Amino acid sequence: MKRVTEQESKYKDIDKMSVIEVLKGINEEDKLVPLAVEKALPQIEKLATAVAERMKNGGRLFYIGAGTSGRLGVVDASECPPTFGVPFDWVVGIIAGGDSAIRKAVEFAEDDEKQAWIDLQEYDINEKDSLVGLAASGTTPYVVGGLEEARKHGVLTGCIICNEGGPVVAVSDYPVEVVVGPEFLTGSTRMKSGTAQKLVLNMLSTTVMIQLGRVKGNKMVDMQLTNHKLVDRGTHMVMEELNIGEEQAAELLSKYGSVRKAVEASR
Template identity: 50%
Template structure:
């Protein structure tokens, strides 16, 4: 691939001479363009999500494969799901260059490793019942590309989120998502607009998938894990609203007995 828009020079010059107010205004203008580019990719995003929902509904798993900022953002998305939606751990996973235990370390050199990702997928017993989604701003990251190529050879469904057109990673993907966000505010700093786009797409994928899998009712997180006082209080009030229970303490006792708003609601409706 010759076209590397993500590495194109910034349209802004002499940033060191600009004031704080000028800098944040220009960055805000650039950020506003991200949602427009995502809008153009909604058909691709929709197809990828439908594939993920199909795999997970049938008992399969999602594996994100990534390095750098994009890989770390996928970790942040996935670790929220068991708490927010009560989904079992291990359904949504991340293969991160250098390992999730090194999340806080910028191991950028590991993105050139062409064996690690596929080896970790094999350890996880990846099968054709799963789906593997590569994350790469450039669309060329060797760590990601090698994994998707191996998946393709083994009949495993693949997807990707990339920010350059016609990339090798998109070519190796069954369901490619290409969101071309253009040159970065700082030349080549893809943690900026590319990272913003990736975060927004992760939100779309995880939230839409959870809704489609029945983990949300109306507009509420009825399967939220009761892990602290704030969330438990929110869940009690949710149960009261949805069932008509007027007494807070009564609702809390029912909630704690059944472990989730959804199960508590079902108990109340049965009785």
């Protein structure tokens, strides 16, 4: 297949450019990313709606990917518990090569099309769950194989890629294709493609959590209070909701452990 992510950069002799020329070139390419994401909004809507329905019925959300894509999935999954107060195993990110690959690339890990399903067995993935494959190229064997096997077992499948069509789309119930074009640095998909995937992941997990009732108004009422900044933020949320002073709000927050519980207990 023709992979846009591998096409040659339109910028020539990058190594001869001045620093500001390099920066301007990267910035010009980055401007294209949100426009490409906007075109994919109908696809993102379908995926987010379907995933939320599964999760309302006890399902979980899994991400699989290799390299930059895998790391982005791990980041998004790891941020859901502190942001939305959900159990750590509601959203799970798995990277080809295991957790050590988050920091150091594992050679040829992405080329094993059977390993993703093996990795998923550790979590007893089942037909209630959803699996989203992350692959800029849309061809990564680790991701293709994982989605294909998951689909056979009744798992809802989706993908976030930066090409049109391809093997990953063929095994996805809900594909999201964000075509951002050739990279500034030829083939460096950690750049525009990675940015696009991060934007879509932000949209997906946030929209799903809103559908699951994990947001009230525009506030993260279930966030984990893991540092002074978040405690202070939570205190001011309670003050605003109950129209009370800071000291009283802080006491309630300390007693009940979350904004939601503090507010509900005081009404």
